[in-house]
Amino acid sequence: xxxxxxxxxxxxxxxxxxxxxLVAEMxxxxxxxxxxRLEMDSLRRTVRVLKSLDDPELxxxxxxxxxxxxxxxxxxxxxxxxxxxxxxxxxxR
Numbered sequence: 621x622x623x624x625x626x627x628x629x630x631x632x633x634x635x636x637x638x639x640x641x642l643v644a645e646m647x648x649x650x651x652x653x654x655x656x657r658l659e660m661d662s663l664r665r666t667v668r669v670l671k672s673l674d675d676p677e678l679x680x681x682x683x684x685x686x687x688x689x690x691x692x693x694x695x696x697x698x699x700x701x702x703x704x705x706x707x708x709x710x711x712x713r
Contacts, residue, residue, distance in 0.1 A: 622654050630656075634663035
């Protein structure tokens with residue numbers, strides 16, 4: 621595979637979400653691509669640091685504000701009614 625493909629998988633590599641076989645392929649590719657190696661190592665360190673932190677305690681007001689921001693940014697119509705349906709990825713517009 622080409623390195624462009626591996627660059628697309630760096631986030632999954634960092635989160636330990638890839639098979640051992642694919643990790644080995646990425647490590648091999650990174651041995652000849654310093655940019656890929658830097659991206660893989662940097663993001664993996666970042667993910668590990670974030671996972672080591674305690675979960676933040678959010679007030680209900682803060683959680684609602686975050687949810688509202690996510691919904692506003694997603695441009696979900698306010699009249700959707702059912703929150704479960706509003707959270708689903710829309711395949712058609």
